[in-house]
Amino acid sequence: MFGPINDSHQLMETKYTQIVTESQMMVHSIKADLTPALARLNSVVFQEVEQAVSEDVPECKDWTSVNMYFTLVQMVAKITGRIFVGPDLCRHKDYLDSAINYTMDVIAVQQEVKKIKPWLRPLLAPRLKEYKRLRQREKDAEKLLAPIIEARRTAEANDPDWQRPDDMLAWFMHRSKDYRYHSTAELTKLQLGLIFAAIHTTTLTATNILYTLAVQPQYVKPLREEIRTVMAENGGTITTRALQQMIKLDSYMKEVIRFDPISITSFHRKVIRGFTLSNGQYIPPGVTVEIPAHEIYNDPANFTKEAVDPKEFDGFRFSKIRENGTATDHARNQFVTANEQNIMFGYGKHACPGRFFAANEIKMILARLILDYDIKNEGDGKERYPNHHFGNTVAVDATKNLLIKKVEI
Numbered sequence: 001m002f003g004p005i006n007d008s009h010q011l012m013e014t015k016y017t018q019i020v021t022e023s024q025m026m027v028h029s030i031k032a033d034l035t036p037a038l039a040r041l042n043s044v045v046f047q048e049v050e051q052a053v054s055e056d057v058p059e060c061k062d063w064t065s066v067n068m069y070f071t072l073v074q075m076v077a078k079i080t081g082r083i084f085v086g087p088d089l090c091r092h093k094d095y096l097d098s099a100i101n102y103t104m105d106v107i108a109v110q111q112e113v114k115k116i117k118p119w120l121r122p123l124l125a126p127r128l129k130e131y132k133r134l135r136q137r138e139k140d141a142e143k144l145l146a147p148i149i150e151a152r153r154t155a156e157a158n159d160p161d162w163q164r165p166d167d168m169l170a171w172f173m174h175r176s177k178d179y180r181y182h183s184t185a186e187l188t189k190l191q192l193g194l195i196f197a198a199i200h201t202t203t204l205t206a207t208n209i210l211y212t213l214a215v216q217p218q219y220v221k222p223l224r225e226e227i228r229t230v231m232a233e234n235g236g237t238i239t240t241r242a243l244q245q246m247i248k249l250d251s252y253m254k255e256v257i258r259f260d261p262i263s264i265t266s267f268h269r270k271v272i273r274g275f276t277l278s279n280g281q282y283i284p285p286g287v288t289v290e291i292p293a294h295e296i297y298n299d300p301a302n303f304t305k306e307a308v309d310p311k312e313f314d315g316f317r318f319s320k321i322r323e324n325g326t327a328t329d330h331a332r333n334q335f336v337t338a339n340e341q342n343i344m345f346g347y348g349k350h351a352c353p354g355r356f357f358a359a360n361e362i363k364m365i366l367a368r369l370i371l372d373y374d375i376k377n378e379g380d381g382k383e384r385y386p387n388h389h390f391g392n393t394v395a396v397d398a399t400k401n402l403l404i405k406k407v408e409i
């Protein structure tokens with residue numbers, strides 16, 4: 001009944017951006033390789049988080065003005081890159097340049113192409129400077145990945161002691177025969193597709209949460225206490241078990257997204273075959289449907305009578321439900337939950353497969369920052385920095401700075 005998610009070819013102008021938006025191998029590998037590997041890779045991810053914080057957050061002995069989005073995107077590119085391409089490449093300046101800027105280059109082409117009349121696009125789009133820059137970006141990324149792919153292929157063929165690296169590139173290479181992805185160019189496109197799906201979505205979400213926390217100092221103490229206690233119980237680090245135990249932090253992250261969603265709608269689908277809803281409304285083929293986030297997140301029917309009014313912010317709304325509820329309540333009220341009431345990661349068959357990794361990464365970054373730093377708005381402003389809305393997209397204001405100060409112990 002529904003077609004390709006998000007009607008992505010038209011929306012993303014894939015003919016010109018050439019972005020991989022639908023790859024069965026990518027989705028399969030995230031579900032079958034990445035998510036099951038998280039239990040063993042979480043300690044590696046946390047090491048990357050600690051290193052990225054020490055490299056990218058200034059010393060902050062006194063209150064220091066920091067552009068949060070810019071700082072987080074550097075960190076997220078490195079941490080995510082460690083899992084996407086491995087330790088040799090994830091800190092390479094050219095890899096980071098691609099990880100951070102590929103998405104912007106794609107969006108620049110998409111926007112410029114949309115300004116051209118459809119029948120003129122085949123002629124004029126390739127002449128755009130944005131189009132040429134994107135093609136160059138793809139070539140540069142391929143040049144960077146080619147030696148690593150080649151070295152891995154040679155080692156696998158010749159070295160009896162060779163062990164497959166534990167990263168997405170290796171998992172893609174392993175699965176590429178089954179899915180007929182043979183060339184380095186194709187593997188590179190998949191890596192760029194991953195970057196598009198992962199880097200700015202994760203950064204946007206983490207920034208959104210910190211913008212709220214900066215004006216809600218009352219939440220810092222209980223969150224810090226939880227993070228400190230849980231880490232102490234887990235050898236001073238953040239393990240898989242520790243992540244599961246940080247339910248106040250998980251709840252806070254989820255409540256920020258409920259209150260300030262990062263998209264106005266979710267579950268964008270193109271209708272292929274017309275169908276009739278239970279209320280008699282006919283949905284014809286060819287239309288795009290999407291579901292409204294704000295209405296779902298604020299519908300009192302989705303909350304118990306005891307719950308704080310959905311119009312109010314309650315950072316521990318979901319941890320209270322989990323602590324006092326059944327196993328089902330526990331499962332349905334996590335940051336990663338994707339169901340009819342929790343649509344940040346979409347819904348159904350095409351719900352975001354990377355959400356388990358993204359949730360862990362965001363939680364680790366926030367835990368480290370909340371534990372080590374006090375944060376507030378510049379000029380001691382008490383109002384949360386407003387998000388920008390365009391179309392169904394919501395974006396944090398990436399130009400804003402927060403003041404950060406290292407916690408004195």
Ligand code: HEM
Nearest residue numbers: 197198201202205267344345346347350351352353354358
């Ligand atoms: C906080 C960060 C993230 C957010 C908010 C997010 C959000 C989403 C949403 C809303 C969708 C569409 C789901 C639907 O239409 O039902 C999606 C799809 C997807 N996401 Fe994520 N995502 C995030 C991180 C990631 C990461 C880290 C990865 C890769 C490891 C990833 C890979 C994908 C892929 C491959 C799809 C397409 C799934 C399909 O077509 O079946 N995402 N994501």
